[in-house]
Amino acid sequence: MPDVTLDEDSLTRFLDAFYKRVRGDALIGPVFAAAISEADWPRHMATIQAFWSSVLFKTGRYKGNPFGKHVALGSLEPEHFARWLGLFEATASAHFPPETAAVVVDRAHRIGDSLKAGLFFRPSPMHGSQTE
DSSP: OOOSSOSHHHHHHHHHHHHHHHHHOTTTHHHHHHHSOGGGHHHHHHHHHHHHHHHHHOOOOOOSOHHHHHHHHOOOOHHHHHHHHHHHHHHHHHHSOHHHHHHHHHHHHHHHHHHHHHHHOOOOOOSSOOOO
16 A cells, blocks of 8 residues: 655655665666665665655755765666666555655656766767867
8 A cells, every 4th residue: 555645754665665676676786786785775775865855855864965976886877767767656656646656756857867967968069169
C-alpha cells in the first residue's frame, strides 16, 4: 500500500527502496559500487535523506555540492541518468499516490536536467567572429 503522506518517514522508506533497486541495477549499480564502499552506505543514505529533505521540505539540512560529487565520478553518461530516473519514477509510483509521486518525480527531473546540463552541455565556439 502506498504512503499517503509525503513526510520524513515516508521519504526514508522511499529512498531505502529506491537505492536498493539502484544498487542491484546492472547499468548504474556498478557506478555506485565504485564510488561508495559498503561501509559508507549508511553515511551516504543519511546525506541523500538530507538532500531530499532539503529539496522537498525546504529543511536546509543538506549542505553539500551535488554537482561537484557527480563531476568527480568522471564516468557518468546520459544513459545513467535515464536509468536512474526510470528507477526513481517506478519506485515513486509504487510508494506514493499519483499526485505525490508526480511532485517527487518532477523534482528529480529538474535536478537531473540541471546535472546533465552541467556535465554534458558543451557550447560550440562562435563561428564567423573576426579578430582585429
